[in-house]
Amino acid sequence: MNINSAKFTISNTDVNKCPQEPRHEYAFIGRSNVGKSSLINMLTSHKKLAMTSATPGKTTLINHFLINDQWYIVDLPGYGYAQRGKQMQKQIRDIIESYILNRWQMTNLFLLIDCRLAPQKIDLEFMNWLGENEIPFSIVFTKLDKLSAAAGKKQIEKYMAILQESWEELPPVFRTSSADGRGRAELLDYIEELN
Numbered sequence: 191m192n193i194n195s196a197k198f199t200i201s202n203t204d205v206n207k208c209p210q211e212p213r214h215e216y217a218f219i220g221r222s223n224v225g226k227s228s229l230i231n232m233l234t235s236h237k238k239l240a241m242t243s244a245t246p247g248k249t250t251l252i253n254h255f256l257i258n259d260q261w262y263i264v265d266l267p268g269y270g271y272a273q274r275g276k277q278m279q280k281q282i283r284d285i286i287e288s289y290i291l292n293r294w295q296m297t298n299l300f301l302l303i304d305c306r307l308a309p310q311k312i313d314l315e316f317m318n319w320l321g322e323n324e325i326p327f328s329i330v331f332t333k334l335d336k337l338s339a340a341a342g343k344k345q346i347e348k349y350m351a352i353l354q355e356s357w358e359e360l361p362p363v364f365r366t367s368s369a370d371g372r373g374r375a376e377l378l379d380y381i382e383e384l385n
């Protein structure tokens with residue numbers, strides 16, 4: 191699929207204020223600094239559509255971007271940024287959960303994981319919560335350019351083997367790098383299939 195246009199539509203903290211049209215939505219989520227904004231910019235071929243930052247934990251909003259005047263990319267707040275403090279983290283968690291549980295337009299959730307890290311408790315718990323609530327999701331490994339091809343392969347195999355211990359069926363997996371564009375075509379083709 192080609193992306194011909196990508197337009198910022200609205201930012202908010204309240205799922206009830208999200209756009210009301212019946213358009214497919216693809217939401218992106220992950221721990222702060224996982225590379226979510228960079229991935230959204232890479233997918234849409236825009237340098238600054240989503241706000242990237244070297245400082246983690248900046249975006250605390252639900253951001254809607256209208257793609258090809260047809261469907262939405264939704265940038266959800268990053269989670270697990272301890273320096274935000276407990277109360278703020280709880281607020282963000284509430285925003286994320288109310289979006290995911292109430293947004294019938296959400297066709298798929300892409301959960302981003304930094305390919306260099308061993309499975310983190312917070313991500314595994316979040317995946318379990320998605321499973322319990324029957325939320326359709328895929329795993330998107332980010333920053334593949336930071337590992338050699340062999341190390342990246344091994345790391346992802348190890349990650350999936352750990353998931354397999356508790357999941358009967360594994361979610362679809364994508365391997366990406368915003369630095370070299372890896373995985374872009376695969377993700378966009380997958381979205382096109384679901385659209």
Ligand code: GDP
Nearest residue numbers: 222223224225226227228242243333367368369
């Ligand atoms: P977010 O907090 O999840 O939105 O993360 P950002 O997209 O702002 O990225 C966090 C940091 O990781 C920034 O310094 C990015 O330049 C860097 N980064 C993000 N994606 C990649 C990638 O695919 N490869 C490399 N090498 N760096 C990346």
